[in-house]
Amino acid sequence: MASIEVRKDTCIGCGECVPACPFGAILMEDSMAVISDECTLCGACESSCSYGAIIIRTGETGTTEIDQYSGIMVLAEQRDGTIDHSTLELLGEARRLAEADGSSVSVILLTGEAGDWPAKLISYGADTVYLAEDTQLKHFRTEPFSRIAERLIIEKIPAVVLAAATTTGRDLMPRIAKNLNTGLTADCTELAIDPETGGLLQTRPAFGGNILATIVCSGTRPQMATVRPRVMKALDPDENRSGKLEKIDLSSSDLESRTEVLEFNPLDEGEVDITEAEVIVSGGRGLKSPENFALLQELAGLLDGSVGASRAAVDAGWISYPHQVGQTGKTVQPKTYIACGISGAVQHRVGMQSSDIILAVNKDETAPIFEFCDVGFVGDLFEIIPFVIKEIKRRRK
Amino acid sequence: MRIVVAVKQVPDTSEVRIDEERGTLIREGVPSILNPFDEYALEEALRWRDELGGTVTVMTMGPPQAEAVLREAVSMGADEAVLLSDRAFAGADTWATSHTLAKAVEKMGNVDIVMTGKQAIDGDTAQTGPSIAASLDWPQVTFVGFVRELNQNSIIAERYVEGGCEVIRSSLPVVITVLKDANTPRLPSLKGKMKSRKIEIPVWGREDLELQEDEVGLDGSPTRVVKIRTPEIISNGDIHHGEPEVLAKLLVDSLLGREVE
Numbered sequence: 262m263a264s265i266e267v268r269k270d271t272c273i274g275c276g277e278c279v280p281a282c283p284f285g286a287i288l289m290e291d292s293m294a295v296i297s298d299e300c301t302l303c304g305a306c307e308s309s310c311s312y313g314a315i316i317i318r319t320g321e322t323g324t325t326e327i328d329q330y331s332g333i334m335v336l337a338e339q340r341d342g343t344i345d346h347s348t349l350e351l352l353g354e355a356r357r358l359a360e361a362d363g364s365s366v367s368v369i370l371l372t373g374e375a376g377d378w379p380a381k382l383i384s385y386g387a388d389t390v391y392l393a394e395d396t397q398l399k400h401f402r403t404e405p406f407s408r409i410a411e412r413l414i415i416e417k418i419p420a421v422v423l424a425a426a427t428t429t430g431r432d433l434m435p436r437i438a439k440n441l442n443t444g445l446t447a448d449c450t451e452l453a454i455d456p457e458t459g460g461l462l463q464t465r466p467a468f469g470g471n472i473l474a475t476i477v478c479s480g481t482r483p484q485m486a487t488v489r490p491r492v493m494k495a496l497d498p499d500e501n502r503s504g505k506l507e508k509i510d511l512s513s514s515d516l517e518s519r520t521e522v523l524e525f526n527p528l529d530e531g532e533v534d535i536t537e538a539e540v541i542v543s544g545g546r547g548l549k550s551p552e553n554f555a556l557l558q559e560l561a562g563l564l565d566g567s568v569g570a571s572r573a574a575v576d577a578g579w580i581s582y583p584h585q586v587g588q589t590g591k592t593v594q595p596k597t598y599i600a601c602g603i604s605g606a607v608q609h610r611v612g613m614q615s616s617d618i619i620l621a622v623n624k625d626e627t628a629p630i631f632e633f634c635d636v637g638f639v640g641d642l643f644e645i646i647p648f649v650i651k652e653i654k655r656r657r658k
Numbered sequence: 659m660r661i662v663v664a665v666k667q668v669p670d671t672s673e674v675r676i677d678e679e680r681g682t683l684i685r686e687g688v689p690s691i692l693n694p695f696d697e698y699a700l701e702e703a704l705r706w707r708d709e710l711g712g713t714v715t716v717m718t719m720g721p722p723q724a725e726a727v728l729r730e731a732v733s734m735g736a737d738e739a740v741l742l743s744d745r746a747f748a749g750a751d752t753w754a755t756s757h758t759l760a761k762a763v764e765k766m767g768n769v770d771i772v773m774t775g776k777q778a779i780d781g782d783t784a785q786t787g788p789s790i791a792a793s794l795d796w797p798q799v800t801f802v803g804f805v806r807e808l809n810q811n812s813i814i815a816e817r818y819v820e821g822g823c824e825v826i827r828s829s830l831p832v833v834i835t836v837l838k839d840a841n842t843p844r845l846p847s848l849k850g851k852m853k854s855r856k857i858e859i860p861v862w863g864r865e866d867l868e869l870q871e872d873e874v875g876l877d878g879s880p881t882r883v884v885k886i887r888t889p890e891i892i893s894n895g896d897i898h899h900g901e902p903e904v905l906a907k908l909l910v911d912s913l914l915g916r917e918v919e
Contacts, residue, residue, distance in 0.1 A: 263749055263876035283886060285686065298721065302749030302876045305886040317876070340821065400824075403788075403798055428819040432800045435785040439753060439792035444880030447752075447783035466889070468780055469671030475885040519797035520828040523814065527822040534821055564913065572672065582839040583818075588671075589779060589838070597913065607889065608672065619895075620912055622905075626897070636912045637897040638905040648906030656914060 263302055264318050267294045271314035281309030283472060330482040333359055334419035336410060337370040337382065338401075338429050344370075344378055347425030349495035351488060352386035354452060355423060356496060358461075361454040364420070367391060369413060371406055373399025383504035386496050391417075393509040397516045400525070401429050404518040407436045413509060414441060419483050421461050423452075426487035438485045444478030445485040450492050450611075460484065470588040470611035491536075491594040491615060535584060540566030541595045543586055543613070544574055547602015547623065547642055551579040556646055557601060563653050569593065569613075571603045587612035601642045605630025622646070659712030659810070661703040662766065664759050664774040664790065665696040665731060667724040671779050692727040695775025697734075697843040699836040703773050704735045704844065706808050713737040715766065719747055719758055725859055733846035733854035740766075744863035749876030752781075756789030758874055761867040763794060771813070772833045776801060787835035797828045800835040 274292030281287075286299035287306060294306075294315065307315050333355040338345040348368070355366045367389040368382050379390040393409055414422060414437070422437075424430035426448040438445035451464035455477070461484040464475045478484040528534055535541055542561040544554055554568060561568050569586040570579070586593055587609040598616035603609060605621070605628055613619070614633065621634035622642045631637040638645060673688045703714045716731040718724050719742040728739035742762055750758065763769050772794075777784035784800075791798035799815045806825070807814040813832055817824040846854070864874050871877055898908055 263746075281886070300748065303886075304883045308885055345820075407792075428801050428817075431784045432788055432798070435752065435756075435788035436792040436798070438785075438880075439756060439789040442753075442880070444751065444753060445785060446881060447781075447785055462884075467782060468669070468674055469782075470889070471671065471674050472886050473889050474883050475887075476881050477884050478881045481880040519832075520799060520826050523825040523827050525822055525824050536820065582837070588782060589777075599909075599913075606672075611889070618912070620909060622909070626899075631895075631897050633895075635895040636909075637895055638909055639897060639899045640902050640905050644902035645906050645909065648903050649909050652906050652910045653914070656910065 265296050265300060265302055266316050266318065267296060268314045268316065269293065271312050273312060273314075275311075277311065278306040278309050278315060281306050283468065327480075327482050330418045330420040332365045332367060332417075332419045333421040333423065334414065334417065334483070335366065335368045335387070336422065336424040336430065336433065337368050337378075338425055338427060339370070339372050339378070342374060342376065344381070345425065345427065345490075346495065347427060347488075347490040348382075349385045350490065350493040351423050351425060352382065353496040354488065354493040355421075356386040358421070358452060358454055362459060365389065367417065367419065369393075369410055371398045371409060373397075379506045381498065384498035384500050384502055386502070388504045390504065390506045391509055392506060393511055395511055395516065400522045401432075402518045402520060402522065403432055403436060404520065405516045407433055407440070409509065409511070409515055411437050411440055412515075414483060422483045422485045424487050426489045430487045434485055434487050441483070443481040443483060443485060444476075445487070446476045446478070447487050449486045449488045452486065452488065461486070466588060466611050469608040471607050489592055491592060535567045535569050535586070536591050536593055538567035538593070539596045540564040540599070541569045541586070541593055541597070541613075541616075542566055542599045542601065543569035543571065543603060544580070544601050545571035545603030545609070546573040546577070548574055548579060549602075553643070554580050556643075556650075560599070560646060560650055560653075563650065564597075566595070566597075569598075571606075571609045600630055600634065601646060603630055604628045605633065659707065659710045659771070659808070660766075660769050661707060661712065661714050661771045661773060662763055662769050663696070663700045663703045663714060663716045663731070663736065664772060664786070665700065665716055665718050665727055666693045666775075666778045666780075667691070667718060667720050667727040668693045668778050668780040690723070690726070692730050693775055693778045693780075695777055695779070695836065695838055697775075698838055698840040699773040699775045699834075700731055700734060700736065701841045701843040702802075702805055702834075702836050703771070705841065706805065707737075710808065712770075715740065717742060717759065717762055719743070719750070719755060721748075722861075728859055729854040729857070730846070732857050733850040734844055735847065735850055739857060739859045741859050741861045742863075742867070743861050744874070746864045746871060746877075747875045749879060750874065751879035751881045752783050752785040752789055753880050754874055754876075754878035756786050757793055757878065758867065758869065759786070760790050760793030761869055762862060763790070765862070765867060770810075770830045770832075772796075772831075774833075774835055776835045776837050784835070787833055791833035794831070794833070796831050796833055798833045798835075799826050799828050801837055802834050803837045803840050805834070
C-alpha cells in the first residue's frame, strides 16, 4: 500500500511544503512537517521540498517493456464528412513533440467515407494514416470505435495516444485507457517531453482552473491524453509531405454495438454553437437579471456574434448552460470576446483566455478581468453598451 | 429497476481563492459539497424510480467524512447508501477510482443503471463514468441532458455533443453520465432528512471488495501528479476611465477600427 513519510533527520521545518499542498494536509509541529489524514498522496509536496525530506512510497508496479513503445498516435474525429479542426491541431502538436525524439506520428481515421482526407491528414503532419472505412462508422459509437482503436494500439504499440477533449474524445478515451490498463489525463492544455525520462508531461487545469497540474504516466504505456480544442496550433498543410496509408481490416464483430444512434438533431438556428462564433458578447453577475441579456443579444446580433455567459450568470438562472464559458462550461477562442459585468475569475478565464482580443466592461476597476484583458473600460455596462449599439449603427449608416 | 448513483464530495471550487503573494490555493473555509453535476444524476435516478419503482442506491469513494454527501443524497430521496472507504484507496486516479466503484457495483449485484455526473468540479476529468462502463463491460451513454424513455430492457437518452443532440438507444445494464441543467434537483424532504439521520451506511474497504493492493489507490493508479502551479496572468492591456459615451466610442474603435475623421 502506498504511503507518505517525512524524514525526521532531513526535514528542517522550513514550511515550504505547507502552501504547496492543495489539500491543506500539512501542518508544522515542533519545526517538522506533519501529514494529516486529509492527504490524498497527490505528490505536490514531494517536489516542493528542497531537501528531499518528503517521500511517497508506492507498491511494486511492474514496468513492462516500456521501451518497446514508440511514436505518437492521434485519434481523428470526423463529423458530417469533415475532419474536426481539433484533429489538425493534435497533428501539429504531435509533430512538435515528435521532433523532440525523432519519433513518428500516426493517425487513426474511423469513418463512413474517407474521401481525400487521408492525404490531407498527411499534409497536416501524419506519417501514417490507419484507415477503417465502413458505412457503419459514419456516426460515432463508443463500442466499435473503442474496440477497433484498442486493437490497433495493441498491434502498433505507440508510446503516446492523443484525442481531442471533445464529447467524442472524452467518451472514447477513458474506455480505451481502462481496457488497456494504462493512464489517461483529461483536457490537457500543455504537453511536453521530459528530457530526462522521455515521458510525456501532461499539464491541465484543475480545481476550477485555479491550478495547473502536471501529470505523468510513468509505469504503463501508452501514455494517453485528451487535449483541449483550440489550444494547440495546427501546421500549415504541406502538399509535398509524404506518408503512407494502411487499411484496417474489419470483421462484422468489430462493428457490433449495444447502443444505436436513433436520430441527430442539429442545433436550432439562432442557437449558434458559441465555440464556432467569431465574436462573443458575454455577460456575468453584473447583468443582474435575465431580461438584461437582451441588451447583449442586440450587440451580438449587430456583430454577427453569439452570447456567452459566466458561471455566475448561468447558476443564477439568467441564461442556459449551453452559453456558459469557463472551466465547467465551454472553451472558446473567438476573434473578439467582449466581457460585460464579468469579474474574470480563473474559472472563467481558462475558457476564454485564448481569444484574439478581449474587451472588458466592468464598473469595478479592481476586477481581475482588467489584469488580462486587452482593452478595458471601467464603467457601468448599462450606460456604455447602449451607446456602443448606437455608435455601431451610426457608423454603419 | 435498480439504479446506482456514483457521487463525489468536492471542495466548492468557486470558493477557492489564490494567495496572491505565495501563488497557492487558499482552502481554509472552503466548504465541502456534493458535486453539483452529481445532483442532476441523482435527480434523474429518483425521477425514474418514482415512475417505475425500484431502488436508488447512492455510493461514493472517499475518506470517512465523505459520508456527509451520502446523507445529503438520502435526504433528497435515495433509498440506500454505501461508503467505499479505506486508507488504501487514497491517491486514486480515474483508473483506480472507476475500478473500485465498478467492483462495488458488482458486489451489489443486479444493478440496471449506474448514473453519475458528467464530471466532478475539482478534477474536471469526466473520465470516471466511461471508465466504470469499461470495467463492467457495459455500454455507456455520456453527456446526457435528458432521459426520454426507460423500461426493463432499454433506455433512450439525449446526448448533447458539438453542434447538436444525438438520440441514443442502449440496452441495459448501462452507465449514464448526466449534464448540468438535465433537470431541477429536488430539495431534501422532511421525511428524507429524518431518514438521512437514522440510516446505517455500510462501509466497504479493499478486502470487502476483494481487490488487491496494486489495484487500488495510488498503487493502482497509472498516472501521478508531479507538479502543481498557479496559472500566470497573460497580458496587461489598456484600461480606460471616463464618461460612458466616450468609453463606448473607444470600444467601437477597438471593434471596428478607428473611425476615419
